[in-house]
């Protein structure tokens with residue numbers, strides 16, 4: 001009896017902990033494997049799926065494989081923020097490797113010429129895994145896929161590798177993968193515990209989904225602001241892959257999803273044939289999943305609308321992007337609606353989809369090569385019909401924002417030119433060095449349209465992500481259509497941004513606030529202990545006009561000598577790419593330099609609230625902005641620590657989007673800190689909390705939308721149609737208000753992904769930023785919400801005791817590429833006492 005019980009016990013524990021973690025569980029068993037190729041276990045020390053792979057071990061294995069196999073070469077394409085390598089394996093037959101440069105040239109030629117060989121050329125497949133670090137089955141499956149591709153023997157694999165070049169990216173998000181592996185492994189039990197309440201299955205804030213600065217990297221394929229994306233996009237454009245796969249995970253109770261997604265939500269710039277081919281590729285996945293008995297679905301969720309996602313980006317670049325979503329075991333094993341979900345099972349499904357993709361690529365090779373060839377051929381025809389049309393963009397007062405948009409164009413191999421000489425169009429000036437011209441007649445013409453177009457009509461009213469990303473609006477740049485007649489030389493390499501002091505002064509220095517990096521410079525000046533003031537009015541000095549927000553640094557009565565100040569300012573101005581003017585007199589046309597309308601400034605001491613209750617994306621965007629762009633040190637103050645922290649160290653606290661806000665005692669603490677003179681900058685749902693806690697009275701518009709003639713089945717779509725997933729709206733600015741210093745135009749595009757609408761104050765001077773009557777510039781909004789947003793305000797500024805609250809409904813720092821509204825946040829922290 002006892003012996004039987006023991007055997008049963010052993011069998012059960014084996015079931016959960018051991019039996020599935022064996023290579024034979026994963027790999028096709030009708031194939032011989034080359035014994036000279038190291039198995040994953042022989043390098044990483046455990047079987048795939050037994051522990052979550054850490055990125056360092058993954059690197060170790062991929063290097064070992066490339067050493068052992070003549071099918072694999074490996075390259076290190078750069079580093080993550082945490083200095084982890086961004087690896088790429090190129091996997092193909094040894095013969096193709098001998099010839100790899102010619103294969104790559106032929107692949108690029110096919111996108112650029114009217115005669116391309118699609119008969120006997122390999123197809124190029126980019127396979128990327130786990131861009132969301134806490135969706136780990138992808139990267140763990142990459143160990144198996146790489147092993148299989150290196151070690152499998154026989155005519156089938158030889159044929160596959162002859163016909164395919166695989167660009168293999170085992171971890172799209174190394175920092176996130178490492179963070180998640182640490183969590184899942186440190187909480188693992190020897191006796192695997194499938195109880196969803198176990199700590200193993202609820203990661204601590206902010207989780208491993210994102211990268212170092214808490215960005216969702218699967219939104220950055222188009223803006224390319226993060227180092228991981230830069231390396232990847234460089235590979236993409238140098239190879240123009242025909243298929244790109246993106247392996248994710250979704251909720252534990254689901255099954256497996258492969259594209260196509262919801263057909264009505266495909267971006268209209270994507271050709272129908274792209275979706276038809278996706279559907280044909282899906283038949284290969286279905287067949288492979290039928291064989292192993294795994295459930296799956298397609299077409300009912302996810303979409304191909306926003307081109308900044310990995311599975312959609314290829315669709316505007318002549319390729320086919322495929323999204324995979326596997327139900328997540330999150331840790332090692334979890335109860336689910338489909339029974340016990342083990343980590344190895346999730347890995348096996350991802351591995352299966354990786355192989356079925358390659359099978360489809362091989363089977364449909366010619367059709368897909370033809371598709372890409374025709375995509376670019378048709379695009380060239382469209383572009384030539386546009387003749388010498390071009391887009392010009394720029395900002396005559398800010399070279400840096402212009403530069404950073406140009407940088408994105410460079411990353412996407414989009415050609416652009418200098419302006420031949422300064423010119424004006426629609427009342428805007430386009431200055432040489434401050435503007436660029438993008439001819440529409442070029443290879444990436446469809447990509448250019450996708451980046452620059454404004455779109456306000458849609459086939460569907462539901463979106464998986466944002467519905468608009470119009471780049472010149474995000475950068476707050478002037479732009480218009482022009483002709484290539486205005487174009488000067490093509491820009492091969494972007495010239496570094498300049499800056500400096502034009503002369504030494506014994507009286508004072510001035511710089512305008514328009515330049516993107518002006519806050520970086522001001523912060524250095526104040527940090528050095530120098531006195532600086534901001535002008536509340538326009539004036540003219542030395543015949544030059546200076547706008548609201550001009551910064552003045554007196555040369556005398558400072559803690560540095562006049563010549564030390566000159567050296568310091570010149571150095572910092574260069575680093576911040578700002579032009580500083582020396583002036584020798586205080587007598588101006590308008591306010592003089594000694595006027596009370598120059599107000600003294602104080603060094604910002606900033607804390608960003610992070611941790612439970614705060615939205616990590618929004619907090620990360622601000623952390624990244626301060627740390628990587630403005631070199632401003634901001635404390636990440638955890639809500640857990642808030643009660644014990646000495647708040648007098650800070651004069652500014654930022655509360656990002658939050659539904660819960662702070663607990664009672666912390667709320668009181670924050671309130672008394674504001675009353676003593678602190679400035680709170682709050683975003684989105686934190687405003688509701690402020691209103692509820694009576695820290696600020698905000699007059700929100702009420703929505704009384706009721707469903708009429710909507711069935712139970714339609715209820716989800718009805719509600720979804722009222723969501724603003726992300727769209728762009730026009731505001732008008734009162735430029736004399738400090739929150740708007742540094743903006744040269746009277747209108748500003750803002751990004752919002754909330755349905756919080758605030759009624760304007762009855763005193764117009766309290767509405768420095770207000771939506772116009774019909775503010776929709778680009779993206780989707782329901783008719784009901786369009787009525788609500790009309791003439792409402794995205795910003796409310798209020799006082800509390802001696803302190804100030806600056807409250808935004810809109811995100812001024814969205815995904816690191818909304819350069820155009822970053823200055824609103826900077827104004828809130830530098831000019832807080834002037835509001």
Ligand SMILES: [Zn+2]
Nearest residue numbers: 132135248249
């Ligand atoms: Zn994901």
